[in-house]
Structures are given as C-alpha cells and as structure tokens.
Amino acid sequence: MNQIISIANQKGGVGKSTIAFNLGVALANSKHTVFVVDADPQGTISMWAKARARHESNKINPNITFTENPWTPEEILKLAQPPDYEFIIIDCGPANNKAAKASLVVSNLTIIPISPSPLDINSARSTIELIEEGISRKATKSKVYLLISKKIVGTNLAKEARDTCKMLKLPILKTEISQRIALCESAITGQSVLEYAPNSMAAEEFIALEKEVKRCLKQN
Incomplete structure (x- = not known):
C-alpha cells in the first residue's frame, strides 16, 4: 500500500520544498520507490529536478522520480x-489554492513545517483550519503533524517554538530541521543534502525525519 504525504503551510519561506525534496531522497535511499509532486505554482521542485538532471556529478537514485512541471488540482486528485510508488510526496504551494486543497484530500499524512517565530506559528492556523474543515466534511483522513523547520542552531528559539506550538493542539515531530549551509549549497546542484554532504548534520536530520515519518504512518 502506498502512502501520500503532503508538505503544507499557507505561509511561504518555511522550507516546504527543501523538506519535500530531501525527505523524498531519504526514503529512496532506504530502498523505497518515491514520486515527488510539485504542487507549488513557483515550481521549486521542478526547477531542482531540472538542475539535478543537468549535473553529471549527481548519482541519480533510480528509486525517485520528480514531476517536471507543477501539477494542476485535477492531476493531484488522480x-x-x-501510480505504482510506495511513497508520494506533495510539495504544496503557500497560498490557499485549489492545488493545496486537492493535496489534502488524497494525503495519508500532512506535515506542517513551522519556523521558530511567533508570527510564523500563528500563521499556521489558517493551514490547520483548512485541514480541520476537510476532516469535518470527511474530505480527508490525513494525519497531521507539525515540524520545527529552519531552526537556528545554538539558540533556544526552537524550544520556545515547541512550547508555543502546544497551543495549536497538534502533535509535533521530535525531529527538527535546522538552517545549514549544506542545504543551500546542495540545492544549487539539484542534489539533496544526503547526496551532497552525506556525513553532515543536515543529512542526519533528514535520515531521522524519514524514520519518524514512517513510524507515524504505521500508528493507528
């Protein structure tokens, strides 16, 4: 049985595309077949996929496939x-658009990345309300988790954000994704950080995220 994971937050700049891309490669590295869908009109995933294909230095993992262009809501609902993949990851756009709503309808798991800022945490409410609306209408059965993203290493902001997130009354993933130079450098080449810097702390965080996501999907 395949699993569909949406990375969603109606606010931009919280690392959705970075998480979708690197989580996809982490799953592929664990021998799973993965399809990463670009549902963001900005087309970040699609651009990375094209950069990935241009660089001979990339060791292309045959277990992962990326969409070449952003998908429409109709394509997402299909x-x-x-298709025949173990995991499908959808990178949702920042706006309250039809593509994001379609993604939530088909998902088994929705991850809401939140950067450690009170304003960003508060902005997640609109995404949560959208999901709750879908659940109340029985339009989605997706599990929902918050993820601390763009954590600034060496500060207490992530801990404070985790405490603040409790008022949103949603489970918070134990894994936290930090702001790291290796993530920025890897994106330029179209590589994931697991390929570009496999021994880095950034790679370790995504390996941990991949394992935690699979545990969440197994829970009833």
Whole structure:
C-alpha cells in the first residue's frame, strides 16, 4: 500500500520544498520507490529536478522520480488512484489554492513545517483550519503533524517554538530541521543534502525525519 504525504503551510519561506525534496531522497535511499509532486505554482521542485538532471556529478537514485512541471488540482486528485510508488510526496504551494486543497484530500499524512517565530506559528492556523474543515466534511483522513523547520542552531528559539506550538493542539515531530549551509549549497546542484554532504548534520536530520515519518504512518 502506498502512502501520500503532503508538505503544507499557507505561509511561504518555511522550507516546504527543501523538506519535500530531501525527505523524498531519504526514503529512496532506504530502498523505497518515491514520486515527488510539485504542487507549488513557483515550481521549486521542478526547477531542482531540472538542475539535478543537468549535473553529471549527481548519482541519480533510480528509486525517485520528480514531476517536471507543477501539477494542476485535477492531476493531484488522480493520486487517489495512485501510480505504482510506495511513497508520494506533495510539495504544496503557500497560498490557499485549489492545488493545496486537492493535496489534502488524497494525503495519508500532512506535515506542517513551522519556523521558530511567533508570527510564523500563528500563521499556521489558517493551514490547520483548512485541514480541520476537510476532516469535518470527511474530505480527508490525513494525519497531521507539525515540524520545527529552519531552526537556528545554538539558540533556544526552537524550544520556545515547541512550547508555543502546544497551543495549536497538534502533535509535533521530535525531529527538527535546522538552517545549514549544506542545504543551500546542495540545492544549487539539484542534489539533496544526503547526496551532497552525506556525513553532515543536515543529512542526519533528514535520515531521522524519514524514520519518524514512517513510524507515524504505521500508528493507528
């Protein structure tokens, strides 16, 4: 049985595309077949996929496939009868658009990345309300988790953000994704950080995230 994971937050700049891309490669490295869908009109995933194909230095993992262009809501809804992949990851756009709503309909798990800022945490409410609306209408059965993203290493902001997130009354993933230079450098080449700097702390964080996501999906 395949699993569909949406990375969603109606606010931009919280690291959705970075998480979708690197989580996809982490799953592929664990021998799973993965399809990463670009549902963001900005097309970040699609641009990375094209950069990835241009660089001979990339060791392309045959277990992972990326969409070449951002998908429409109609294309996303077809994932309800999904193609033959173990995991499908959808990078949702920042706006309250039809593509984001379609992604939530078909997902088994929705991850909401939140940067450690009170304003960003508060902005997640609109995304949560969108999901709760879908659950109340029985339009989605997705599990929902918050993820601390863009953590600044060496500060207490992530701990404070975790405490603040408790008022949102959603489970918070134990793994936290930090701001690291290796993530920025890897994106330029179209590589994931697991390929560009496999022994880095950034790579370790995504390996931990991959394991935690699979545990969450197994829970009833």
